[in-house]
Amino acid sequence: MEVADKITKVFRSSVDTSSNKYLMVPIFIFFSLLIFAMIRSPIIISQSGIGSAIILSAPLILTTYALTFIVMAGRGGVDLSIGPFMGFINVSSIQLYAHGYLQTSIGWFIYAIAMGLIWQLFYALIVVFVRVHQL
Numbered sequence: 001m002e003v004a005d006k007i008t009k010v011f012r013s014s015v016d017t018s019s020n021k022y023l024m025v026p027i028f029i030f031f032s033l034l035i036f037a038m039i040r041s042p043i044i045i046s047q048s049g050i051g052s053a054i055i056l057s058a059p060l061i062l063t064t065y066a067l068t069f070i071v072m073a074g075r076g077g078v079d080l081s082i083g084p085f086m087g088f089i090n091v092s093s094i095q096l097y098a099h100g101y102l103q104t105s106i107g108w109f110i111y112a113i114a115m116g117l118i119w120q121l122f123y124a125l126i127v128v129f130v131r132v133h134q135l
Contacts (some may be wrong), residue, residue, distance in 0.1 A: 059086065079103050 043049045063086050089112055096102045102111060126132050 059090070085116075106131055 027108065037044050044053065056097075063082055067082060092115070093102060093108060093111055097108075102108055
């Protein structure tokens with residue numbers, strides 16, 4: 001009981017600024033989901049489990065890197081179409097693989113880059129000629 005009282009005093013006596021309160025919810029959600037995943041499947045904390053998690057999250061990480069330049073350019077813009085477009089590239093590439101068109105990793109890479117270039121060109125033409133405000 002004495003340890004709990006000491007912890008309570010420390011948290012009550014600490015400076016409670018509102019600048020870091022917003023971080024508590026995502027941190028709590030992250031750790032609660034991590035604990036739930038470890039209870040459901042203990043293999044996630046093994047070497048192969050962590051490797052699989054990194055491999056599965058690689059497209060999302062690369063997409064986040066792609067958005068970094070848009071955010072750093074200023075003007076507060078974020079390309080909101082990147083999520084559905086990432087899903088489109090994934091589904092269409094799997095369909096092309098199933099029909100035998102994409103068989104090598106170089107083919108996958110060229111397909112993804114080409115689709116990204118075509119989509120961004122189309123999006124740029126809409127912004128320039130139709131005068132739709134970029135998101």
